[in-house]
Amino acid sequence: MASNQAVVVGGGICGMVAAVLLKQRFDQVVLIEQADTVGGLFCSVKDSSGAAYDMGSHIPNATGVAELDDILFADANTDSWHKIARLCSGNYFAGSWDLNSPFPDASKLPQDIYQKGCGELINHTDLPESGLIYEYCANSLGIVFTESIVVPILRKLYGQDAPLKSLTMAAGLFGFTRILALPADVAATLKQLPAFDAKLGYQRESDFQQRKEQDNLSEVTYYYPTTGEGIGYWVTQLQKRVEQAGVEIITSERVAKIVHQSNKVTSLTLANSERTLACDFLFWSAPPFIALGAMGLTPARGQVTLRTALIFHLNFDLPLLDNKSHYLWVWDANSAIFRLTLYPNLTGRNQHHHLSAEILCSPDEVESFSESEIIEQLKSMGIVDPQAQCVSGQTQVINNTFPVPTTEFQAVNQQNYETLTGCVDNVVVSGRFSGKCWRQAEVLVEAYESIIRATDAN
Numbered sequence: 016m017a018s019n020q021a022v023v024v025g026g027g028i029c030g031m032v033a034a035v036l037l038k039q040r041f042d043q044v045v046l047i048e049q050a051d052t053v054g055g056l057f058c059s060v061k062d063s064s065g066a067a068y069d070m071g072s073h074i075p076n077a078t079g080v081a082e083l084d085d086i087l088f089a090d091a092n093t094d095s096w097h098k099i100a101r102l103c104s105g106n107y108f109a110g111s112w113d114l115n116s117p118f119p120d121a122s123k124l125p126q127d128i129y130q131k132g133c134g135e136l137i138n139h140t141d142l143p144e145s146g147l148i149y150e151y152c153a154n155s156l157g158i159v160f161t162e163s164i165v166v167p168i169l170r171k172l173y174g175q176d177a178p179l180k181s182l183t184m185a186a187g188l189f190g191f192t193r194i195l196a197l198p199a200d201v202a203a204t205l206k207q208l209p210a211f212d213a214k215l216g217y218q219r220e221s222d223f224q225q226r227k228e229q230d231n232l233s234e235v236t237y238y239y240p241t242t243g244e245g246i247g248y249w250v251t252q253l254q255k256r257v258e259q260a261g262v263e264i265i266t267s268e269r270v271a272k273i274v275h276q277s278n279k280v281t282s283l284t285l286a287n288s289e290r291t292l293a294c295d296f297l298f299w300s301a302p303p304f305i306a307l308g309a310m311g312l313t314p315a316r317g318q319v320t321l322r323t324a325l326i327f328h329l330n331f332d333l334p335l336l337d338n339k340s341h342y343l344w345v346w347d348a349n350s351a352i353f354r355l356t357l358y359p360n361l362t363g364r365n366q367h368h369h370l371s372a373e374i375l376c377s378p379d380e381v382e383s384f385s386e387s388e389i390i391e392q393l394k395s396m397g398i399v400d401p402q403a404q405c406v407s408g409q410t411q412v413i414n415n416t417f418p419v420p421t422t423e424f425q426a427v428n429q430q431n432y433e434t435l436t437g438c439v440d441n442v443v444v445s446g447r448f449s450g451k452c453w454r455q456a457e458v459l460v461e462a463y464e465s466i467i468r469a470t471d472a473n
């Protein structure tokens with residue numbers, strides 16, 4: 016019988032895991048990655064002191080799908096991993112920290128605004144159906160809280176000139192549409208109604224725990240390497256698993272041409288080596304418009320703005336002042352930082368006193384932020400000791416990370432996705448670029464289910 020071959024394009028975590036799963040179903044699997052290393056957005060860098068930092072907060076968790084978790088965390092029971100039963104997160108809003116909740120506390124707003132906002136919030140008793148962030152929040156939280164809390168966060172993430180009213184919910188606010196408001200017992204009672212559950216956070220740990228028991232929510236385990244290599248250790252382990260499975264990995268390469276006939280992709284030609292690969296099944300985790308171009312089809316195009324991630328990785332000579340939180344949100348409009356990652360709390364070790372402060376900006380804004388200004392902010396926020404000196408660090412500028420999720424972006428993406436999946440039926444389009452999902456665990460579960468569906472059908 017002739018052997019069959021699957022090709023995976025895109026070597027992020029989605030492509031890597033897909034390659035292992037496909038090797039159980041195909042004789043040969045080839046993984047093509049355009050960068051010189053695999054891992055995609057999951058990657059770590061080290062500074063001159065040997066402190067490791069990640070490209071933003073990426074704390075993997077088990078998916079609950081045994082076949083997947085066996086691939087993802089095969090060595091989970093070794094001391095190479097710090098297992099985290101509950102991620103600790105807090106937020107900085109209106110000039111102070113709340114280390115018990117990721118949601119901004121509306122009661123920190125001026126009292127007249129807070130009271131007006133609560134009146135509006137109470138009156139919105141239906142769960143909004145809108146897929147637009149502004150409209151959804153206006154019909155859920157009310158205009159006052161939308162304008163005073165949500166809009167400044169949207170501007171921080173997507174830019175001062177972001178088209179606020181056409182931003183979609185897809186990964187729009189990192190999934191957050193909740194705030195803290197009203198007295199704690201009132202909020203806890205109202206949360207029994209779906210419309211209020213969707214917009215309010217619990218203010219008391221006991222209420223949160225009670226809800227988890229009531230909903231019978233299973234605990235999710237998060238993992239972070241203790242090896243001093245950051246999340247890059249996970250990628251190295253995954254890469255080994257891909258190689259052990261017998262997958263051929265080709266880096267620094269792109270697909271130049273995709274040949275298809277009778278609704279099936281039959282072969283691909285690579286751009287640099289000009290090598291042609293037979294292809295019985297294509298798993299595509301790169302942007303869909305690239306596949307359409309390689310197939311000789313015209314992709315839909317539109318105004319798509321991708322944000323630049325500017326990450327200040329900093330290591331201090333004194334311990335960080337928060338020794339509990341794993342990562343923190345900075346919702347305060349006066350700081351450009353939107354998220355902090357506190358590595359000593361993630362690794363469970365205190366070898367270095369290091370953190371990453373993430374900013375999303377446009378490429379031409381990068382120069383306007385300085386390391387010394389960020390350090391001063393961290394000191395005034397009480398995260399870094401005022402006496403601490405920064406002993407090492409690194410500044411990373413990563414262009415084209417996070418799309419501004421406009422309706423136009425979503426429509427173009429959706430159209431390219433549909434054109435691609437509509438014209439060939441031995442292709443799965445998956446990963447964050449598919450537009451179907453975005454968070455790591457959701458991306459992996461979606462990829463797993465797509466592979467099962469597609470290969471069972473063939």
Ligand SMILES: Cc1cc2nc3c(=O)[nH]c(=O)nc-3n(C[C@H](O)[C@H](O)[C@H](O)COP(=O)(O)OP(=O)(O)OC[C@H]3O[C@@H](n4cnc5c(N)ncnc54)[C@H](O)[C@@H]3O)c2cc1C
Pocket residue numbers: 024025026027028029030047048049050053054055056057071072073074268269270300301302305324416417445446447448453454455456458
């Ligand atoms: C700023 C930011 C913060 C995030 N924070 C979180 C978080 O806190 N929690 C969470 O769960 N998720 C988070 N995510 C999402 C998470 O990063 C993704 O779920 C995950 O990385 C998706 O993996 P992927 O393989 O689909 O995509 P990627 O990691 O982007 O991998 C895609 C790969 O395809 C390659 N590629 C692209 N084009 C081509 C081509 N033409 N040919 C070959 N290869 C190509 C790229 O080089 C890349 O290696 C965040 C994402 C961003 C952008």
